[in-house]
Amino acid sequence: MSSYPKPPRWIINCLERFCDPYLFEGIQGDLLEIFERNIDSKGLRLAQLIYLFQAIGFLRIIFKNRETENSNMRTIWINYLLTAYRSLRRHKLYFGINLVGLAIAITCALYALIFILDEVGYNQHVENKENIFRLYKHHINIPENTNLLTYETSGMMGPTIVEEYPEVLNFTRLLPWWDPMLFSYGDTHISSPEVYIADSSFIDMFDVNIISSSSSEPLQAPSSILLSESLAQSIFGDDDPIGKIIIGVNDLNFTVTGVFAPPPRQSSLQYEALISWTTTVPGTGQMPQDWMNNWRAQGIFTFLELSPNANTALLEPKFEDMMKLHFEERAENYFLKLQPFTDMYLHGANITRNRGMKTGSIQFLYLLGFSALLIFLIACVNYINISLSRSAQSQAEVGVRQVMGSTRRQLSGRFIAETFITTSAAAVVSLASVYFLIPIFNEIIGKDIERSTLLSPLILMGILFFIFGISFFIGLYPAYSLSGKPISLVLKSSAGTVKGTDWFRRSLLTFQYAISIFLIICTIAVISQTQYLLNKPLGFDQEQMMVIDLNNEVGEKAQVLKANLLTHPNISSVSVGRSAIGGGSYSTRVSPEGHEEDMSARIFRIDFDFLQTYGIQLRTGRFFRTGSKADSTNSIMVNRAYVDFVGWDDPIGKKITYASGYTSTIIGVTENFHISSLASFDIEPMIMYINTTPMFASVKIASSDLIPTIQYVIDQYDQLATRTPVNYYFVDEWFQSHYEKEEQTLKLATIYAIISILLCGLGLYGLTALILIQRKKELSIRKVLGASLTNILSLLNREFLIMIVLAFLVAVPLAYWLITDWLEQFVYGIELGLTPFAVAGLTTLLISLSIVGLLTWKMGNSNLAKNLSVE
Amino acid sequence: MKGTNIGELEELIMLTVALIYDEAYGVAIQNEIKSRCNRSISISTVHATLARLEKKGLVESRYDGATSSRGGRRKHIFRLTKSGQELLLLVKQQRDSIWDAIPGIAFES
Numbered sequence: 003m004s005s006y007p008k009p010p011r012w013i014i015n016c017l018e019r020f021c022d023p024y025l026f027e028g029i030q031g032d033l034l035e036i037f038e039r040n041i042d043s044k045g046l047r048l049a050q051l052i053y054l055f056q057a058i059g060f061l062r063i064i065f066k067n068r069e070t071e072n073s074n075m076r077t078i079w080i081n082y083l084l085t086a087y088r089s090l091r092r093h094k095l096y097f098g099i100n101l102v103g104l105a106i107a108i109t110c111a112l113y114a115l116i117f118i119l120d121e122v123g124y125n126q127h128v129e130n131k132e133n134i135f136r137l138y139k140h141h142i143n144i145p146e147n148t149n150l151l152t153y154e155t156s157g158m159m160g161p162t163i164v165e166e167y168p169e170v171l172n173f174t175r176l177l178p179w180w181d182p183m184l185f186s187y188g189d190t191h192i193s194s195p196e197v198y199i200a201d202s203s204f205i206d207m208f209d210v211n212i213i214s215s216s217s218s219e220p221l222q223a224p225s226s227i228l229l230s231e232s233l234a235q236s237i238f239g240d241d242d243p244i245g246k247i248i249i250g251v252n253d254l255n256f257t258v259t260g261v262f263a264p265p266p267r268q269s270s271l272q273y274e275a276l277i278s279w280t281t282t283v284p285g286t287g288q289m290p291q292d293w294m295n296n297w298r299a300q301g302i303f304t305f306l307e308l309s310p311n312a313n314t315a316l317l318e319p320k321f322e323d324m325m326k327l328h329f330e331e332r333a334e335n336y337f338l339k340l341q342p343f344t345d346m347y348l349h350g351a352n353i354t355r356n357r358g359m360k361t362g363s364i365q366f367l368y369l370l371g372f373s374a375l376l377i378f379l380i381a382c383v384n385y386i387n388i389s390l391s392r393s394a395q396s397q398a399e400v401g402v403r404q405v406m407g408s409t410r411r412q413l414s415g416r417f418i419a420e421t422f423i424t425t426s427a428a429a430v431v432s433l434a435s436v437y438f439l440i441p442i443f444n445e446i447i448g449k450d451i452e453r454s455t456l457l458s459p460l461i462l463m464g465i466l467f468f469i470f471g472i473s474f475f476i477g478l479y480p481a482y483s484l485s486g487k488p489i490s491l492v493l494k495s496s497a498g499t500v501k502g503t504d505w506f507r508r509s510l511l512t513f514q515y516a517i518s519i520f521l522i523i524c525t526i527a528v529i530s531q532t533q534y535l536l537n538k539p540l541g542f543d544q545e546q547m548m549v550i551d552l553n554n555e556v557g558e559k560a561q562v563l564k565a566n567l568l569t570h571p572n573i574s575s576v577s578v579g580r581s582a583i584g585g586g587s588y589s590t591r592v593s594p595e596g597h598e599e600d601m602s603a604r605i606f607r608i609d610f611d612f613l614q615t616y617g618i619q620l621r622t623g624r625f626f627r628t629g630s631k632a633d634s635t636n637s638i639m640v641n642r643a644y645v646d647f648v649g650w651d652d653p654i655g656k657k658i659t660y661a662s663g664y665t666s667t668i669i670g671v672t673e674n675f676h677i678s679s680l681a682s683f684d685i686e687p688m689i690m691y692i693n694t695t696p697m698f699a700s701v702k703i704a705s706s707d708l709i710p711t712i713q714y715v716i717d718q719y720d721q722l723a724t725r726t727p728v729n730y731y732f733v734d735e736w737f738q739s740h741y742e743k744e745e746q747t748l749k750l751a752t753i754y755a756i757i758s759i760l761l762c763g764l765g766l767y768g769l770t771a772l773i774l775i776q777r778k779k780e781l782s783i784r785k786v787l788g789a790s791l792t793n794i795l796s797l798l799n800r801e802f803l804i805m806i807v808l809a810f811l812v813a814v815p816l817a818y819w820l821i822t823d824w825l826e827q828f829v830y831g832i833e834l835g836l837t838p839f840a841v842a843g844l845t846t847l848l849i850s851l852s853i854v855g856l857l858t859w860k861m862g863n864s865n866l867a868k869n870l871s872v873e
Numbered sequence: 874m875k876g877t878n879i880g881e882l883e884e885l886i887m888l889t890v891a892l893i894y895d896e897a898y899g900v901a902i903q904n905e906i907k908s909r910c911n912r913s914i915s916i917s918t919v920h921a922t923l924a925r926l927e928k929k930g931l932v933e934s935r936y937d938g939a940t941s942s943r944g945g946r947r948k949h950i951f952r953l954t955k956s957g958q959e960l961l962l963l964v965k966q967q968r969d970s971i972w973d974a975i976p977g978i979a980f981e982s
Contacts, residue, residue, distance in 0.1 A: 025920070025924060025949070027936065027946050027947060027949065028898065028899060028920070028934075028936070028946075028947075028948065028949025029899070029920055029949075030944070030946050031898075031899075031943040031944070031946030031947065031948060031949070032898065032899035032900045032916055032920070032943075032949075033916070034943045034944040034946060035900050035942065035943045036900060036916060038942065038943075056915065056916055056917060059915055059916070059917035059918075060917040060920065
């Protein structure tokens with residue numbers, strides 16, 4: 003019955019290739035019959051599985067039937083596989099060490115491969131992706147020492163560029179809304195964190211998959227909104243959402259004009275709702291936002307669609323002319339650039355102000371790939387080392403085969419076969435472990451890779467490549483060196499040493515140590531830097547500081563909320579104002595006394611209680627006086643950085659003039675405090691003045707009794723709110739959230755350093771054990787003649803000590819160079835002291851010495867008579 | 874004489890082939906043995922044994938007309954050959970003669 007689902011095809015193809023054609027039809031028919039029966043009784047999956055196993059069962063018929071008609075070469079090869087298999091079974095310890103080592107290495111590599119493939123696959127879903135570019139600026143201001151790249155553009159840039167340059171076909175502007183937007187329909191209130199305000203061209207440019215819409219241009223008319231399928235479902239249930247009116251931001255009415263399928267996971271643009279840009283155009287929309295539609299304000303994102311033959315290198319310089327023509331005052335500061343849309347996910351890390359977009363980091367990918375490679379090399383070195391050391395054990399076999407007429411190539415084949423078996427087993431183990439560990443990996447690295455990606459053809463090809471590549475790569479040298487000795491030497495029973503390959507083995511081990519030491523140094527440096535960022539004093543008390551969003555209906559009753567909150571004994575102070583740590587500040591240009599030119603400053607608008615609530619220290623002058631009329635109109639405070647920036651000796655009483663011509667007087671200077679991530683921002687010169695417009699409430703909780711107090715705050719809020727759910731964050735968590743990338747790096751580095759140490763230890767263990775076996779007699783004789791255990795230990799350890807010192811000398815400069823480079827990107831970076839190097843060196847030393855020591859001690863205490871009697 | 878001795882599984886399968894005369898193909902044989910002897914034999918074992926028996930000349934096979942089930946594949950149907958039949962009879966006679974000779978007392982303890 004053709005309607006039945008098909009069983010896996012490849013296994014039957016495989017069977018068909020080898021099977022007697024006469025038997026094949028009957029076999030296949032029987033398999034299908036059982037399969038069809040099982041689908042009904044056991045379900046598709048199980049049926050497929052049974053089919054697979056049964057088909058595999060048939061493979062043995064093939065081998066049986068073939069054996070008699072084999073050519074000589076095939077027999078030899080089967081014999082090689084068989085001897086290799088037996089040899090592996092006999093030496094279980096070494097097989098185990100090799101298997102574990104290779105399996106870990108392949109697991110790391112496989113995971114790195116999956117991760118990298120997943121990241122590279124971002125933003126590939128847009129059909130016209132080659133021609134879409136994102137506009138960004140190089141912002142240069144020499145007097146103010148500003149030199150940065152930013153995605154922030156102004157609303158007039160896009161339209162003007164399309165108008166003036168024929169090679170630019172279209173533009174779309176984008177403003178990701180800052181905080182979750184609340185939508186109300188009847189009694190349903192749903193808030194969505196991913197709302198974009200966008201031009202109608204957004205739909206075509208980014209292939210938004212419209213499921214249903216009221217017109218062909220659903221994002222054109224003012225106050226239009228498009229919802230994702232799931233958002234529409236949760237607001238309207240099963241009703242048709244098209245044409246319905248919902249209440250959105252600022253209590254305005256929006257008409258639902260369309261429903262779209264959510265953007266794919268691998269997209270930088272993540273949106274649940276799209277609001278038409280025309281809504282914000284003054285004179286057209288009900289939510290006029292002049293700043294989104296003029297030249298001056300920089301705060302929106304612009305995407306451009308270029309014609310296929312446009313040249314970005316030629317286009318970028320032309321933008322300077324446009325700036326001179328339309329926005330002269332910034333033509334010397336803003337240089338417009340184009341970034342390919344497909345680069346935006348991985349290559350945007352050095353461009354700031356990328357709000358509301360999903361991003362990755364190419365740096366992290368390099369790090370991941372590089373670390374996986376290092377681990378991989380360690381495992382390969384382990385393998386080669388152990389194989390070489392074991393060569394003595396297979397010499398008899400090699401000799402006999404040579405006598406029987408094996409060529410050198412055939413003999414190499416014998417050893418590569420052994421490697422092949424080990425590698426295949428390791429690949430299977432790691433495939434299974436990656437499959438089961440993917441959820442844990444996702445948790446650690448913060449990713450959402452699905453298990454099914456593991457079975458993609460590319461990954462499977464990769465695994466095959468691993469198996470064959472490694473077998474060949476790491477099997478070749480041992481095979482070559484083992485098979486290359488003259489027969490006469492090989493067959494002599496005394497030939498038990500491996501002197502010829504000693505230097506090679508030692509340099510491999512040194513190399514391995516170097517990698518380990520390098521990784522440990524890096525890990526310690528990353529740990530210290532992350533700890534430094536997390537623990538550096540911020541200039542205020544960040545503990546238990548709760549910030550509530552009041553940019554909504556509750557804002558009108560902010561003073562009631564404040565009074566109610568202060569009645570609670572655990573709440574020591576509340577500040578309500580336009581700014582809080584974590585939001586509400588902006589940058590502008592003011593003219594300080596004694597300076598002709600405008601200088602930029604960050605403006606922080608606070609209430610009388612702000613500085614005390616946050617515990618910010620006063621440096622000179624005084625705080626704002628509560629209720630003082632003068633203080634709330636024309637007094638300001640500045641931070642210490644501002645005084646240094648302007649260069650005043652005595653700042654108190656100095657005047658500042660705003661662009662509007664308004665003048666204020668400085669009454670006090672605070673110590674510096676951080677308002678943004680220490681990783682990327684230094685303390686900016688800051689001006690504070692009184693503005694109690696309620697945007698945020700900062701609540702200081704003074705007791706350890708946190709949970710009930712939070713609940714109290716939420717209850718008080720809910721009493722005043724009719725439809726807006728509470729939206730709050732804690733200042734310390736807000737700071738931590740900026741160090742996600744550093745923590746990701748930290749986790750990765752730690753894991754890889756631990757794995758590398760383990761692998762090194764494993765390899766060392768195997769190698770030492772072998773050396774001890776080979777030198778058993780020598781050491782036993784030494785002992786009989788009176789050498790102490792300490793003598794023997796120092797004899798063996800001397801060799802390893804030299805290697806570790808050499809490795810250390812190689813690893814230190816490399817690590818120093820890499821870490822210094824990495825630390826450069828931080829505004830606040832640590833001083834790289836001696837500690838990481840010392841700790842790395844000592845750890846490696848300690849681990850190696852204890853492994854060697856333990857094994858030697860074990861041998862030293864064994865029965866010497868027995869050791870010596872073995873012939 | 875080599876070739877006259879057959880294994881227990883081979884004998885069982887040959888008997889089943891005779892039992893479901895002219896309908897004996899892999900799955901049918903497997904099912905029959907399952908229901909009569911409550912013994913699970915994997916399908917590949919059945920096929921392997923049949924192939925071995927055919928090589929020894931104890932069974933012969935042909936393909937039956939195609940059906941709509943089994944993905945359109947024909948059934949590979951087995952029958953005993955003359956020598957197969959003779960061998961089974963021989964085995965039975967040998968066993969019977971031994972059975973007859975067993976003294977009754979041997980089964981009483």
